[in-house]
Amino acid sequence: MSKNRQLLLAFYGDDFTGSTDAMEALALSGHRTVLFLAAPSPDMLSRFEGIRCVGVAGTSRAKSRPELKKEVESAMERLSLLDAPVVHYKTCSTFDSSPDIGSIGEAIRVSRGFFPGQRTVPLLVGAPALGRYTLFGQHFARMEGEVYRLDRHPVMSRHPVTPMHEADLRLHLKEQLDEEIGLMNILELEGDPSLVSERYRRKLSTEPSVLLFDVLGEDTLLTSGQLIWDAAQGGQRFVVGSSGVEYAMTAVWEKAGIAKTGRTADSAGLKPANHILAVSGSASPVSRKQIETAIDQGFHGIRIPAAALADSESIPRAMLEEAVRMLSGGKSVVLYTALGPEDASIAETRDRLSAQGIAGSLTGEHIGRQLGRWTKRIIQEAGLRRVVIAGGDTSGFVTGEMGIYGMEMLAPISPGAPLCRVYSEDAGMDGIELALKGGQFGGPDYFARVRDAGL
Structure with a gap:
């Protein structure tokens, strides 16, 4: 070479x-x-x-x-x-x-x-x-x-x-x-x-x-x-x-003996966050445990109604205002679509989307884009600098709506789900710290570990 x-x-x-x-x-x-x-x-x-x-x-x-x-x-x-x-x-x-x-x-x-x-x-x-x-x-x-x-x-x-x-x-x-x-x-x-x-x-x-x-x-x-x-x-x-x-x-x-570059995103100044937003579009049992554990650890949990996920026209203002209010008051928030694979909201969401003519193969994209728009709005209104997105099938669509063009690892949190620095042409989004995790990754306290990274 x-x-x-x-x-x-x-x-x-x-x-x-x-x-x-x-x-x-x-x-x-x-x-x-x-x-x-x-x-x-x-x-x-x-x-x-x-x-x-x-x-x-x-x-x-x-x-x-x-x-x-x-x-x-x-x-x-x-x-x-x-x-x-x-x-x-x-x-x-x-x-x-x-x-x-x-x-x-x-x-x-x-x-x-x-x-x-x-x-x-x-x-x-x-x-x-x-x-x-x-x-x-x-x-x-x-x-x-x-x-x-x-x-x-x-x-x-x-x-x-x-x-x-x-x-x-x-x-x-x-x-x-x-x-x-x-x-x-x-x-x-x-x-x-x-x-x-x-x-x-x-x-x-x-x-x-x-x-x-x-x-x-x-x-x-x-x-x-x-x-x-x-x-x-x-x-x-x-x-x-x-x-x-x-x-x-x-x-x-x-x-x-291929030389290492030794150059990664600067994590020297990484400090724990007082509060974070976690957004879950995952239906895995692992994610369910993580959501429940986060709420037990003091996160404010907000279940996203199936009706809000299916409605592309209106904005769920009350839900978003609740999230911003809690975050602005210094409390971490976890927004989630379901608690595990048996959650009744999964079938309800699919039925609502099907009634609108949205095929099952497009469900993940529709939900991901909804979550992405809401996540960006909450980040901007609450002035957040650290966020977690959970769900492999939806994460790409979520990040696509956030106006970023790249990411680089800042610090490991759990194997396969590190904390990253975001690159964006939008000054308000550039430099945000973002952790992405698939449904199976991370321990029960993953969300709190992301919040506390830098201790």
Whole structure:
């Protein structure tokens, strides 16, 4: 790799919270990473001294195949032009997707046209740091200290939009991409590096469309990353997978002695916030516990009525005024749409949106945009400088309404859900501290930990 080559990796996230997860893995390893809402121009990149990795946060996980195709095509066209050896389509670490919503198979089909000459797309989903493991093609995820096979996971097997009923990632992906999907299994990744490389070459010689890597621990993660990185030295490579890709690349770079930039957003002056706003569009049991814990810890809870979510014409003034009043009085607030997957408000909201002609596949976007408009208004009226957004499917739409163009990690809070600095052309929004978390991330006291970051 040329020493003058500035960009090591570019990634496109299938949702905003997943993108911050990848950004965190890179930044904590000393490689300056900025996450953008749209693929950046060379002029925009020049604003960030020592930038090493570039991310683009997307909303494809919540989109139907035609809309996903349009979004991914636009992002990959630009990312493929960057001087980055590896371009990564970032999936959720639990791989939740379906043939109709958030299709990873469709993303692969669309993206690979921008990487001519590459016959096989590497697929790496395991991320031990996040409690995600792939073994003989079967995927597992940790929750509250227990590790579950994906189709038996208490949350992912019951996901309201893309429930995971198949733990074998090859079979799951086959429903979205009816092509040959190979496997580099745990046994084939063990042993002398030259033998592992030979096994990998033999796998590639059969030209599968996709090749999945097992990942059980840091050793297999490093080995898999080395195989992917070595191939990228012969020309830009397109890779699909979770932030395990970023963890793998940073391990490879550390081993190779690739210099760190050591430059990240300045967190030296980070201080705890007296009060914050937390906005949750998540229906996961983890988010429910976090909301309930926050209220127990003194946050003022405000449930968002289904009628307000469904009404695009009017503004729920009483609700917003209540939030601003509490925040202005020094009390933290949590605005939430639901308490867990069994909350009756979920069905009510869907029914109301359906009655307006809004399809189920567009529900996440509609809710996210509503939450984004309200969040920006509350920030401005209450003069807030720190905010939390919870919900992987809606976070991208929320941030899209807030008038920001980029983010950079300030401080880790919980793995996969750091506190970030916001970049915006709007002086009132620029510099705001924002934490984004997916439904499964963070402990019960996550919201309070964000509030207190800097102690």
